[in-house]
Amino acid sequence: MTEYSVISDAEEFRAACAVLAAGTGPVAVDVERASGFRYSQRAYLVQVFRRDAGVFLFDPPAIGDFAPLQAAIGDVEWVPHAASQDLPSLRELHLEPNEIFDTELASRLLGHDRVGLAAVVEDTLGITLKKEHSAADWSTRPLPDSWLEYAALDVLHLIDVRDALVAELVEQDKTEFAAQEFAATLARAPKPPREDPWRRLSGLHQVRGARNLAVARALWEAREMYAQQQDVSPGRLVPDRSLVAAVMANPTSKQALAGVKEFQGRASRTQLDRWWQAIVDGRAAENLPRERVPSDTLPPPRAWADRNPEADARLKAARPVVEAVAEELGMPTENLLTPEYLRRIAWDLPGETAEEIAAALTALGARPWQIEQTAQKIAAAFVEAAQAPDTTSAPVS
Template sequence: MAVDHYISVDELIGALPSGDGRVGLDLEADSLYRYAERICLVQVCYGKEVKLIDPLAEESLDPLVDWLGSARIWMHGADYDMTLMLGEWKMVPPMLYDTQIAAQLLGHQRFGYASLVEQYFGVELSKSSQKADWGKRPLSSKMLEYACNDVRYLLPLAHEVEAKLKELGRYEWFLESCEAAQTRVKKREGEEKEAWRISGSGRLQPTGLRFLRAVWNWRDGEAAAWNRPSFMVATNKQLIAWATDLAEGREINLPPKLRPDRSQRLGAAIKEAEGIPESEWPVRPKRVRQRYDETFEKRLKELMENRNQIAENLGIDPSIVASRGVLEQIIAGRVDPADILLKWQLSLLEL
């Protein structure tokens, strides 16, 4: 029974390997069901053991967080998990290795966890609980089994991909790539954001941007008060449509099930935005427009062909070596190659 895998933090700490021992880790959160997302389940595997920690129980996770600071942790597709850990635990394990990064460096075209488990071990994992509400209690046996399977094959998979990386001489690439992934997440979390600048906002003029900011802030407040994800109040597509209509002087189409009190607060937010002086309207981000002359195009073609040949020889996706966008920035002289590429990428491209 998966429920038997539950363990207290103190029991887990006492059982975990010390020193250079490998540990697999996964997290489940409730971002699809709550405004303030939480880590709702911690799955840990070591040796042949799979254990579950309930972060929503009245038990401090501090000993586990402290232990993670000196452990060798394997995860799969850890970008979101690292964001969760930074937000809730204020840390990311410094020795964190990602089997998804390893799979990409090995040239796997299907590098999702379930796909890799099937490729390496012939086991087909269920994805039925992927979007489940992990914040509810008790968790069903089906969800618990899904959670256990999310780490059950992680260490065997790590063993396989690590051996292949070393055999191909790409292990140092892997280590550098994992470190760079951590750096990106930490940098992203530390940046100041204008969260209301959602996809599609770049097409709006300042008059539309003031309305977009207003309706986004209204939605955010409603979602926070309701403790539900913001898309349950209104989608990004709706916000863009409203901002566009308001900027052009048209009435907006409200969802038929929008509560009267919410509708009133939306109206107040729009009215307030209408009164904002033009000098205080948000501005459109300045975009650097590169003029692609014949010399630029020739150099880009040369670099792309070189990159593609390198990738073909290695059996990996060309974007893993360098994306087109990165190469364009380098040729345009907007960045130093050493500031945007990893050492192994620079070496391959001879930049």
């Protein structure tokens, strides 16, 4: 059995924070949410481990104010696994690291074949973890002992993993690569809200006509409001496919809506008045949505040969060059350079010199180490593509 302390009241919390403050070295931090069960992405458990302190499992709903924990560990390095997933939930509790070492991201840069937590622990330490409760409903109270044991193990070995990866980074001369990636992860701003989030309804492409789209929008908004009120994942109330089925069925009455076989979900019948009213509101809406929405998304590369043959030639010339650099460095291509960045500069050609390519990559968000490794080679590939006599080779996927 792993030794850990479950903290769920203010007095225990203050004492635990004092113990952590007196510990030594970095702090392993992890978060458990109830994704797929709850509407929010709030943390329902925060796990913390520090050498000479031990493992503490904090219950956010019971504790509330996490300021004492921030004061205790805020100035030391935090060690998460896949930090970008946990940082939003931690920040919601006003827990903010000044410095991180992301074991998942470090593993990617090092070229590990498997980068899940259990795999990284096994590869670096030879310890096998069971990942049997990762998709559990962590809003459950009381939490079962087996879940708590699982949560404790998520942080217990992270500091040892961190130390092993630090040594690997030194050996592969990638310490600076990792430092820049970690800093970029911390500095990355949250994605802005989508202008029309309802357009992400799965299956919406089947819906034709602005009026029907207005009904789909109204149903999505009604479900979203109810899900937020109940703190339940929207898809658990009524799945996307059921909302789209209701639109497609075009029911003439509440009873007809109830008779739509595909309109299912735990709230499809108990909240029938809500859904019918949404359909009525959508049919009466004056601000009809556009059927086609302008987008700055690039066309798929397979269409480039016809739509922008020069860009197509540039991408075909540069992509294998970037892939070769990634292979030489022993890391996935997407960690060397975000594929979208390469597509952007191939499509919009900021210039043919390395300096112009570097400036464009910087504006897109590439890190200095990535630019240093790729800009000159991309520039050379673009020049070669411009000089090639034939730019109409088969499209890439």
